[in-house]
Amino acid sequence: MVTATNAAVLSHPPQIEGANFLNLLIVDDDRAIREGCREVAQSLGFNTQVAESAEQAYRLLDSSGTDAVLLDMRLPGASGLEALHTIKKHRADALVIVVTGYGTVQSAVQAMKDGAYDYVTKPFSMEELRLLLERVAGHLRLKTENRVLRETIKSRQGFGNIIGRAPEMEKLYRIIAKAGQSAHPVLILGESGTGKELVAKSIHFAGAFRNKPFIPVDCGSLVPTLIESELFGHVRGAFTGATHPKDGLLAIAEGGTVFLDEIGELPTDLQAKLLRAIQEKEIRPVGSVRRVPINVRILAATNRDLERAVAEGTFRRDLFFRLNVLTLRIPPLRERRQDIPLLVAHVLERIGREAGNEKTISDEALKALLNYDWPGNVRELENSLERACALSSANEIQMRDLPTQIYSAPIDLMGMSQPANGIVPMAEMEKQTIMNALTQVNGDKMLAARLLGIGKTTLYRKLKEYESQNWAVGQSAGARTGG
Numbered sequence: 001m002v003t004a005t006n007a008a009v010l011s012h013p014p015q016i017e018g019a020n021f022l023n024l025l026i027v028d029d030d031r032a033i034r035e036g037c038r039e040v041a042q043s044l045g046f047n048t049q050v051a052e053s054a055e056q057a058y059r060l061l062d063s064s065g066t067d068a069v070l071l072d073m074r075l076p077g078a079s080g081l082e083a084l085h086t087i088k089k090h091r092a093d094a095l096v097i098v099v100t101g102y103g104t105v106q107s108a109v110q111a112m113k114d115g116a117y118d119y120v121t122k123p124f125s126m127e128e129l130r131l132l133l134e135r136v137a138g139h140l141r142l143k144t145e146n147r148v149l150r151e152t153i154k155s156r157q158g159f160g161n162i163i164g165r166a167p168e169m170e171k172l173y174r175i176i177a178k179a180g181q182s183a184h185p186v187l188i189l190g191e192s193g194t195g196k197e198l199v200a201k202s203i204h205f206a207g208a209f210r211n212k213p214f215i216p217v218d219c220g221s222l223v224p225t226l227i228e229s230e231l232f233g234h235v236r237g238a239f240t241g242a243t244h245p246k247d248g249l250l251a252i253a254e255g256g257t258v259f260l261d262e263i264g265e266l267p268t269d270l271q272a273k274l275l276r277a278i279q280e281k282e283i284r285p286v287g288s289v290r291r292v293p294i295n296v297r298i299l300a301a302t303n304r305d306l307e308r309a310v311a312e313g314t315f316r317r318d319l320f321f322r323l324n325v326l327t328l329r330i331p332p333l334r335e336r337r338q339d340i341p342l343l344v345a346h347v348l349e350r351i352g353r354e355a356g357n358e359k360t361i362s363d364e365a366l367k368a369l370l371n372y373d374w375p376g377n378v379r380e381l382e383n384s385l386e387r388a389c390a391l392s393s394a395n396e397i398q399m400r401d402l403p404t405q406i407y408s409a410p411i412d413l414m415g416m417s418q419p420a421n422g423i424v425p426m427a428e429m430e431k432q433t434i435m436n437a438l439t440q441v442n443g444d445k446m447l448a449a450r451l452l453g454i455g456k457t458t459l460y461r462k463l464k465e466y467e468s469q470n471w472a473v474g475q476s477a478g479a480r481t482g483g
Contacts, residue, residue, distance in 0.1 A: 022140055023065055024133075026050045027057045027083070028072040028099065033122075037070055040129050044137070054078035054086070061090040068095040068117075068136050073107055081111060088115050095136055099124075131455040138450045142341060162198055163346050166336035172199070172328060179326050180206025185278065187263075187323045188301035190330030193379030196301035199330060200259040209297060212256030215249050220262035228270055229286055231258075232277070238287025250283050250294050257297045263323070264304035264315060275319045298323070333374040333381065338444070340370050343378060347385045348397075359389055361397040363450065368399055368407040370437075434462055 024046040028034045031052070038048045049066075051057040054075050060066070069087055073080030084096055095117040100108040108119035117139070120132055162169070179186050180203050188196045197216055204214045219227060229238075233248030249258055260266070266274065277283045278298055282291045300323045309315035333340070344361060352359035361369075365388075374380055388401040399407050437448040449459040 022067045022137060023047045023049070024068050024070065024136075025057060025060055025066045026070045027052075027054070027075065028070070029053065029074075029076055030072075033072075036126075037129060040126055041070075041133060044130065044133055046133065046137075054083040057083070058086060058090065061087060061094075066091050066094050067140050068097065070097050070099060071116075073098050073100045073111070080107060081114060084111050084114055084116060095139065097132060097136065127457075131457065134446070134456050135450065138446045142447065142450075162195065162202060163343050164336060164339040165342065166331070166339050168331040168336050169339065172330065175326075175328050176202050177206055179203045179328065180209075182207070182326070183297055184325040185298045185300065185323045186326045186328060187306075188299065188328050188330065190301070190303060191332050191375075191377055192303050193377035194330040194332060195378055196303075196330060197259060197261060199328060200257075200261075200299045200301060203299060204257040204259075204297075209255070209257050213253045214257050214259065215253045216259040216261060217249060218261045220265035224267045224270060227266065228273070231270075232273065232283045232285050233292075234286035235288045238285070242287070245285075248283055248285060248292075250277060250296055251292055253296045255295055257299055260298065260300040262302055262304075263300040264302040264306055264309055268314070268316065271316045271319050275316065275322055278322055333377045337370055340381070341366060341447075343381060344369060344385065347382050348389075351386060351389050352395075355389070357395055359395055359397070362399065363453070365397050365399045365402055365407075367453075368402060372406045431462075431466060434459065435466075 022045075024041050026034055026037045026041070026048060027050075028037070029052050034050050034052065038050055041048045049060050051060055054077060057069070057071075069091075071080065071083060071087065075083060078086075080098060080100070084098065087094065087096055096111075096115065098108050098111045098116050098119040099122060100119055101122050108116070108121070111119065117136065118132060120128060162173075176199065186200075186203060188199055190196050190199075200216070201214060204210065217227075217230060222230060229242075229246065229248070231248050231250055233246050233251060234242050236242060236245045260274075277294065281295065282293045284291050306315055306320055306324075310317045310320050333343075344366065348359040348361065369381070369384075376383075384403050384406060385397070387403065388397045392398065392401040434448070434452065437452050438445070445459055445463075446456060449456045452459070
């Protein structure tokens with residue numbers, strides 16, 4: 001059991017990253033337990049306050065920004081459930097961990113149903129408390145980090161609603177900022193669902209064109225005759241049904257931007273006309289002999305390999321070079337998995353705001369989202385969360401609410417050694433699962449441990465074992481070679 005004495009004599013573990021920004025309130029009428037828990041929490045970096053009664057706890061809640069509460073279920077003058085309800089009323093977003101004896105576990109289960117984050121039974125060891133506080137810190141840090149990052153990204157002028165902090169995205173932001181200051185054509189490359197139109201809008205609004213029109217054209221959804229009329233316009237009688245003259249989008253967007261989405265689907269004859277319009281800065285409406293001058297910036301996007309299309313003769317080489325003055329590549333979601341929690345928080349915040357209640361996601365469901373490869377990228381993620389929220393009657397999305405293909409996605413075992421009999425040892429599978437998780441979250445051990453459902457201590461121990469194994473292999477190889 002944790003007391004002030006045995007907590008002090010044990011060596012202090014390293015502080016949890018970011019815990020020194022978290023405020024923990026310990027509520028217990030037993031002074032020894034209260035002080036012991038405070039010493040353990042402080043050794044991990046928490047800012048702590050203590051209270052010996054529910055009334056004292058309420059006063060502290062009113063005067064401080066409490067992030068988490070360690071609450072004894074047996075307090076003088078108030079039942080544990082009453083105290084829980086009052087605390088949640090004062091601090092709805094605070095994580096409450098209830099402390100109970102073995103004989104009253106049922107009340108702890110009820111507390112979980114009433115909004116408690118977790119519970120621990122007396123007597124508990126320093127190690128149990130430390131692991132529990134690690135989970136609490138990880139949960140709070142992720143929640144806070146997502147909120148701060150969302151606000152930071154929202155405050156960036158010219159980047160619209162682009163969400164992400166992966167190195168690939170930071171590089172993309174820098175290129176967008178530079179591209180926004182020029183008038184050159186830009187070719188935006190990326191898989192379907194990565195947000196190519198969003199990037200195009202960001203480029204437009206990042207520069208001098210921001211107060212002029214931004215007009216998107218989906219080259220893959222219109223028949224060739226309509227694309228020509230849309231881009232260049234037509235005169236009355238140019239073709240059947242042309243009862244009135246129409247200005248082309250390249251003329252309507254005067255001084256602004258035309259975004260040609262799926263440019264790779266443009267027929268070759270229209271490619272020639274587009275090239276001429278870009279080079280000569282003028283267009284000829286369908287059925288007209290008069291040329292109309294234009295002043296417009298061209299942004300184009302495709303999910304196709306245009307260099308291969310040029311080699312195959314389906315895309316004009318001269319148009320490719322004209323559009324390819326500046327090139328941006330949007331990374332697929334599977335290459336920036338560390339952004340998934342942030343994207344999930346952003347989408348759920350929007351859905352919750354529209355629905356009028358807060359939407360959250362369970363650790364298990366978030367782990368499944370991180371494990372999935374997202375062939376449809378951010379669009380698929382957004383659609384999956386919207387579907388989950390529509391199907392779920394609760395405010396927290398569970399694994400069962402997600403589309404089947406997400407929670408049944410196989411664990412990536414690429415790179416795992418495969419024995420001749422095809423059976424992979426459990427220890428090897430465990431190692432690869434841990435290493436893959438660390439790769440997916442960009443080396444964040446706290447987040448990896450949380451998503452794997454293990455304690456940070458366990459993760460560190462496993463990594464130390466793997467390091468020792470690698471050293472032993474190296475020594476053995478050196479001995480065989482005489483090194």
